[in-house]
Amino acid sequence: MIPEAEYLVSEYMGWDDTNPEAEIPLLHQFDLNDASLVVAKLVTDDDWINFFEVSLRYYLFSANCDQLALFTAWFLDPKSFFAAVAMWLKTERRNEDEYV
16 A cells, blocks of 8 residues: 555544655554454444445446446455545545535
């Protein structure tokens, strides 16, 4: 996972305040255990449906793929999942800035 994605996910979860441009990357290795914690927070914050829809649209358009089974396999890979979370967080921030 790229440092920016690590930073965005960590910031969302309140795990770390590391600067994404720092020379020393995060030492935390994201895995499926972390993914379940992120999913729990998304559900608790009522963000799950929006996150899932944005991720599905992103995958279908970027992969030029119309097979939902392939999306499921992609989505359950930790690297893909956290990349989707980071992409969604960037999208949400951009949308929030439009309404300010």
